[in-house]
Amino acid sequence: MGVIYFNNVxxxxxxxxxxxxxxxxxxxxxxxxxxxxxxxxxxxxEQAESEMVQRVINLLLSKSKLKAKDIGLLLGGDLLNQxxxxxxxxxxxxxxxxxxxxACSTIAEGIxxxxxxxxxxxxxNAVAVASSHFCSSERQFRFPLEYGSLRAPVSQNTVTGxxxxxxxxxxxxxxxxxxxxxxVKENGITDAxxxxxxxxxxxxxxxxxxxxxxxxxPCDYDIISTGDLGREGSEIAAELFAKCGLxxxxxxxxxxxLIYDYEKQDVNSGGSGCGCLACVSASxxxxxxxxxxxxxxxxxxxxxxxxxxxxxxxxxxxxxxHLIGLERV
Amino acid sequence: MGVIYFNNVxxxxxxxxxxxxxxxxxxxxxxxxxxxxxxxxxxxxEQAESEMVQRVINLLLSKSKLKAKDIGLLLGGDLLNQxxxxxxxxxxxxxxxxxxxxACSTIAEGIxxxxxxxxxxxxxNAVAVASSHFCSSERQFRFPLEYGSLRAPVSQNTVTGxxxxxxxxxxxxxxxxxxxxxxVKENGITDAxxxxxxxxxxxxxxxxxxxxxxxxxPCDYDIISTGDLGREGSEIAAELFAKCGLxxxxxxxxxxxLIYDYEKQDVNSGGSGCGCLACVSASxxxxxxxxxxxxxxxxxxxxxxxxxxxxxxxxxxxxxxHLIGLERV
Numbered sequence: 001m002g003v004i005y006f007n008n009v010x011x012x013x014x015x016x017x018x019x020x021x022x023x024x025x026x027x028x029x030x031x032x033x034x035x036x037x038x039x040x041x042x043x044x045x046e047q048a049e050s051e052m053v054q055r056v057i058n059l060l061l062s063k064s065k066l067k068a069k070d071i072g073l074l075l076g077g078d079l080l081n082q083x084x085x086x087x088x089x090x091x092x093x094x095x096x097x098x099x100x101x102x103a104c105s106t107i108a109e110g111i112x113x114x115x116x117x118x119x120x121x122x123x124x125n126a127v128a129v130a131s132s133h134f135c136s137s138e139r140q141f142r143f144p145l146e147y148g149s150l151r152a153p154v155s156q157n158t159v160t161g162x163x164x165x166x167x168x169x170x171x172x173x174x175x176x177x178x179x180x181x182x183x184v185k186e187n188g189i190t191d192a193x194x195x196x197x198x199x200x201x202x203x204x205x206x207x208x209x210x211x212x213x214x215x216x217x218p219c220d221y222d223i224i225s226t227g228d229l230g231r232e233g234s235e236i237a238a239e240l241f242a243k244c245g246l247x248x249x250x251x252x253x254x255x256x257x258l259i260y261d262y263e264k265q266d267v268n269s270g271g272s273g274c275g276c277l278a279c280v281s282a283s284x285x286x287x288x289x290x291x292x293x294x295x296x297x298x299x300x301x302x303x304x305x306x307x308x309x310x311x312x313x314x315x316x317x318x319x320x321x322h323l324i325g326l327e328r329v
Numbered sequence: 330m331g332v333i334y335f336n337n338v339x340x341x342x343x344x345x346x347x348x349x350x351x352x353x354x355x356x357x358x359x360x361x362x363x364x365x366x367x368x369x370x371x372x373x374x375e376q377a378e379s380e381m382v383q384r385v386i387n388l389l390l391s392k393s394k395l396k397a398k399d400i401g402l403l404l405g406g407d408l409l410n411q412x413x414x415x416x417x418x419x420x421x422x423x424x425x426x427x428x429x430x431x432a433c434s435t436i437a438e439g440i441x442x443x444x445x446x447x448x449x450x451x452x453x454n455a456v457a458v459a460s461s462h463f464c465s466s467e468r469q470f471r472f473p474l475e476y477g478s479l480r481a482p483v484s485q486n487t488v489t490g491x492x493x494x495x496x497x498x499x500x501x502x503x504x505x506x507x508x509x510x511x512x513v514k515e516n517g518i519t520d521a522x523x524x525x526x527x528x529x530x531x532x533x534x535x536x537x538x539x540x541x542x543x544x545x546x547p548c549d550y551d552i553i554s555t556g557d558l559g560r561e562g563s564e565i566a567a568e569l570f571a572k573c574g575l576x577x578x579x580x581x582x583x584x585x586x587l588i589y590d591y592e593k594q595d596v597n598s599g600g601s602g603c604g605c606l607a608c609v610s611a612s613x614x615x616x617x618x619x620x621x622x623x624x625x626x627x628x629x630x631x632x633x634x635x636x637x638x639x640x641x642x643x644x645x646x647x648x649x650x651h652l653i654g655l656e657r658v
Binding site: 001004043044046047072073077079080081082083084087088090091093094095096097098099100101102103109112113116117119120122123180181182183184185186305306307308309310313315318320 | 330333372373375376401402406408409410411412413416417419420422423424425426427428429430431432438441442445446448449451452509510511512513514515634635636637638639642644647649
């Protein structure tokens with residue numbers, strides 16, 4: 001399958017919730033809600049993440065003036081084992097639920113699948129959501145936080161954040177125009193502290209597939225943004241594009257590089273996590289589209305499909321990147 | 330969203346691969362391939378599961394006389410942390426990939442989403458796959474196998490098996506006619522050794538939603554089969570149906586109860602795992618449809634959306650059940 005073209009799919013609303021560090025970063029003013037307590041008043045970091053997912057969905061419903069029963073389909077996922085942050089949030093909602101796992105590409109995957117259901121009129125209102133939480137992720141993928149481990153310079157900081165989007169088949173200001181579903185790629189990277197490098201290949205492959213098939217000019221897009229390649233992964237992606245001879249017209253950026261201030265915040269190579277693309281696109285990018293500061297953007301969700309066990313088993317990190325095209329109507 | 334009706338979606342082929350215990354069970358003759366080595370000639374159980382997924386996809390391609398490049402979309406998932414069995418299999422294939430997490434309901438979820446893509450003609454050939462492996466699951470969800478832990482009578486045996494389906498929009502012998510996407514339910518069960526009980530509620534809710542909306546008579550279906558409620562969960566489901574006044578006309582059965590011989594095989598309450606519904610429906614049920622032994626069946630994928638961590642945190646087990654209706658053309 002090549003490029004998917006959507007007819008009649010709109011993103012009517014978006015909502016974002018983040019943690020303290022993200023709120024203190026350069027995009028702080030764009031986020032809808034923030035929470036300074038990493039526990040979100042819950043008993044564990046896992047439940048905190050679930051609470052964050054509930055808050056972002058409730059906020060989206062409130063912005064949309066809809067009730068949970070008006071939503072026909074919830075699609076989402078997260079990084080926790082067995083995607084429990086989202087599943088536990090879903091159990092509080094009377095909405096049919098499809099659990100997804102695309103690692104940090106999940107919000108793009110949710111928007112693509114949700115777009116299919118809304119385009120076909122099998123559902124009128126669908127919600128796509130994705131989240132990550134620094135504390136629940138770090139202890140699952142790396143070390144207990146209490147160790148205070150030193151982090152590698154190329155490592156990234158898991159974003160505490162969630163983003164949610166309301167998809168509809170009735171006209172709204174932002175349109176879902178196109179998509180590319182990624183192929184799983186690996187390029188020999190086995191270092192779980194360097195996921196940007198692992199994912200760069202997949203991102204480049206997906207973007208090349210899009211421009212190869214559409215014959216569009218990257219200059220026609222105002223923003224071409226990957227999800228969480230971070231500084232290291234973005235440099236590799238830029239090199240790969242140069243080698244492949246695709247000039248992205250200076251439009252390429254990365255949510256993981258935008259969400260924190262490298263100089264003032266101790267985040268090494270930038271942000272990562274399912275929440276990174278989700279909360280940045282639900283705030284900064286959606287806002288720019290609404291205000292007509294930009295007209296057409298491409299978002300490329302980038303996911304590293306490793307597990308702590310495959311890392312211990314020294315297997316290379318497979319990655320995937322899903323692209324969505326958004327357009328101001 | 331209520332019942333989804335599909336137009337023009339067909340399941341052209343199905344394939345199954347199982348382990349030794351499953352092959353020795355009552356359905357042995359129906360499975361396409363079996364492997365006596367739990368390692369599938371790999372270095373770890375996780376890689377063994379990934380190898381099983383590759384084999385079932387390759388077998389499906391071979392039965393379909395298609396090459397991997399002819400497949401536009403691969404949808405799948407498994408029980409391993411971060412769904413690595415499927416992702417690692419996908420990296421060997423040049424096929425756009427959507428990772429799903431619906432626990433043991435995953436194959437039903439994959440068929441529903443794959444059906445959406447094929448119905449819309451955005452893709453012509455899609456493959457849905459799901460797998461589980463006794464050894465990789467047991468050590469992740471319960472105890473190291475070397476402990477030789479005694480198992481609770483209500484516990485189920487994770488099926489070593491994988492099933493794959495080829496979805497097309499050109500007429501074939503079996504049609505995907507309808508679907509219901511499940512809502513996440515929990516009924517207070519916190520015992521990870523009793524997942525049948527946790528999932529029964531979700532299965533009953535989804536089946537009730539189907540018959541409530543369609544006003545069809547359960548007697549019109551030849552088989553109404555849940556995925557892996559096992560003996561305990563199936564008894565609870567039967568009680569709940571009786572309480573709700575829905576007579577299932579003796580059609581209700583469960584793949585987890587069919588796959589093993591309770592008397593001769595030490596499996597406690599039956600089979601479970603993503604592979605259970607996947608390999609039983611890709612063999613026994615698909616075969617019955619092809620041979621015209623049955624005309625219309627309903628399959629209800631049942632998934633317990635817990636993680637080992639939520640169990641340690643003593644949280645109730647949320648569950649989901651997705652229904653698909655298949656019909657002999």
